[in-house]
Amino acid sequence: MNDTKVLKLVRKTDSTEPETPEQEAEMGMAPGPTSVPMKPAAAPEPQRSTPKPVAATAPQRAAEPRTQDLPDRKLLIEMYRTMYLSRRIDDKEIQLKGQNKIFFQISGAGHEAVLVAAGVVLKPGYDWFYPYYRDRALCLQLGMTPLEMFLSAVGAEADPNSHGRQMPSHWGHKKLNIVSQSSPTGTQLLQAVGCAEATYRSTLIKELQKLIVSFHDDEVTYVSLGDGTSSEGEFWEALNTASNLKLPVVFLLEDNGYAISVPVEVQTAGGDVSKLVKNFPSLYLQRCDGTDPIASLETMRRAVDYCRQRKGPALVHAKVIRPYSHSLSDDEKLYRPDEERASDAERDPVKRFGALLIDEGVIDQNGLQRIKDEVDALVTDAADKALASPQPAKETATDFVFSPDIDPTAKQFDTEDAVQLSGNAGTVVDLINRCLDTEMARDPRIVVFGEDVADCSREQYLETVKGKGGVFKVTANLQRKYGSARVFNSPLAEANIVGRAIGMATRGLKPVVEIQFFDYIWPAMHQIRNELALLRWRSGNEWKAPVVLRVPIGGYLKGGAVYHSQSGVSTFTQIPGLRVVYPSNALDANGLLRTSIRCDDPVLFLEHKHLYRQAYNKSQYPGEDFKIPLGKAKKVREGTDISIITYGALVQRSIVAAKQMEQEGVSVEIVDLRSLLPYDWNAIAETVKKTSRVIVAHEDSLSFGFGAEIAARIGDELFEYLDAPVKRVCALDTFVAYAPQLEDAILPQALDVAKAIAELKAY
Secondary structure: OOHHHHHHHHHHHOOOOOOOHHHHHHHOOOOOOOOOOOOOOOOOOOOOOOOOOOOOOOOOOOOOOOOOOOOOHHHHHHHHHHHHHHHHHHHHHHHHHHOOOOOOOOOOOOOHHHHHHHHHHOOOOOOEEEOOOOOHHHHHHHOOOHHHHHHHHHOOOOOOOOOOOOOOOOOOEOOOOEOOOOOOOOHHHHHHHHHHHHHHHHHHOHHHHHOOOOOOOOOOEEEEEEOOHHHOHHHHHHHHHHHHHOOOEEEEEEEOOEEOOEEHHHHOHHHOHHHHOOOOOOOEEEEEEOOOHHHHHHHHHHHHHHHHOOOOOEEEEEEOOOOOOOOOOOOHHHOOOHHHHHHHHHOOHHHHHHHHHHHOOOOOHHHHHHHHHHHHHHHHHHHHHHHOOOOOOHHHOOOOOOOOOOOOOOHHHOOHHHOOOEEEEEOHHHHHHHHHHHHHHHOOOEEEEEOOOOOOOOHHHOOOOOOOOOOOOOOOOHHHHHOOOOEEEOOOOHHHHHHHHHHHHHOOOEEEEEOOOHHHOHHHHHHHHHHHOOHHHHOOOOOOOOOEEEEEEOOOOOOOOOOOOOOOOHHHHOOOOOEEEOOOOHHHHHHHHHHHHHOOOOEEEEEEHHHOOOHHHOEEEOOOOOOOOOOOOEEEEOOOOEEEEEOOOHHHHHHHHHHHHHOOOOOEEEEEOOEEEOOOHHHHHHHHHHHOOEEEEEEEEOOOOHHHHHHHHHHHHOHHHOOOOOEEEEEOOOOOOOOHHHHHHHOOOHHHHHHHHHHHHHO
């Protein structure tokens, strides 16, 4: 069947095409033929429901004479060429996968029309892009080459998307502002919001416009998703913040009706997500037939123009098809009947558009065939070149886990020996607050946000209220001093905090954000594990996100109970690419936080709640340039008989136990690790060799806690220096209870440390 016949058949059977003006209005389409002027009028105001048609005339069929002009011939042919190129790359990859020359394939087939339309109206290297794995045609239209795509498919080092580190179709291109994409669906949405928010905050703080990456006052951030991804909570969080702040984000929902095998009516209440989101304020909602490039171009122009005018975000709900299986790991014949697949095939955008161009006299059959022949030759040549391109060398596997440019363990961050203390002694809270204050004064790129961190979100009350400044007052008065554009409250949504911070950091801001309690960090785990820590490595150092996550942690609260006393640090020390810091006193907290802010890696900065206001860990102020390098432990007590390796709240408990055992003639040395990733192995080895008896003490549970790693490594590398087994003092393998007597039994106490010292000495 030729393209013209396919088009005519589709015009008769396309179930998504409106039959009446009312249906046109419901789909957000203008009545009449699917055409678009090249210079559209200004974008309309946001619609709480889809816009009414301009006129009440019945829509014309594509096979009938048109009454409106098409876009110019050159653009139409360019769009067709990109659509056909995208499809042929898919087909070539499928062939290569069948020949075992590549290792994975997931296609963008059926999505080409709306994606090429998006690429036409957006500006590569000017606007910002957070695509998902179906967006091959968009990336081609923006300027990515077929060779670059095949380099990704074969896992070549020269692949600009990830340098051989990610699956194919995980797009990323520094020059084009395509930010590295990952596999978890939906995580890109909040990052796109953060990217656009960097632009928004730069309009509030003019100084930032020269400091963030590629600022343009009318830039737009594009982010796409499938219909299945709209079930993710982060989709709703992203819409909420984008609408609330009127951010210039274009959400493109590519609805092909399936999330792998799950149909849209199972995913979404009512089977239509755009009906569910229509009441978001300032959200410009449009629907279109995403298999029709002309209708898609018109719709995308309106949406992008709306965002460029800073009226708010836009969401384009494009109905597309998926003519191939979800990926080559899937077989859609197992869950889709033949008639459904045949119906999709009739709406194939590449065939329909080719037929349209011939029907409208834009090109003849011979001209269309010449384009196909040129593209086929280009695809074959690009694939051959990619197959000959070398894969990354084995020794590069650990490159870019952390920043190659700034080393927070280096001497330049070590000012401890020259510290000059002055003023009254302050608590951990005081010295963290002063560090944030001085660093914000030094670096205007720093923004501080999280739940309750501002003094008062309703600024008109700032002069009449004392101000919140965090539930522990750590960020008190920062909003008053640096303004609401730099210190602000977030929604009660931890993924929202971290995801937005990643997007901002990508643009060059320096977010220092707070997760109110470690116990509630888990909704952000996707963003932390799969995005924040991985962005640099998975992109081969093309992108980075040096965010600081401040997190109150730990028990010993008398009433903290199960959900305010957690201490699972080993979950995070297992994550390559994430620095983990855990100070035990005010002076260390100040110096380590300053280093964390000034380093170029993401840092999880853990602040023990019990230690916030203890008198025993106070310190005078060390000055505005005081820094402690990460990975440098501190010997807090000299001894000769037994070593205790510890951190956090167990430092003081170990000191108490050591003093008690000293009365019984036992000399105990105590090493405070201070940072857990990296940790100071040299200091550990030194103390083990000195005493030959070791206790690892921490607040984590005994099984699988951080101390298990230290104990295992000592046994592996320092066995010949040991005179006794490595002993651990830890929490019980349970949860922290509310009743004080239970809490004391569950968490390790000074008496538990003293008992371990006595047992080890007697061994």
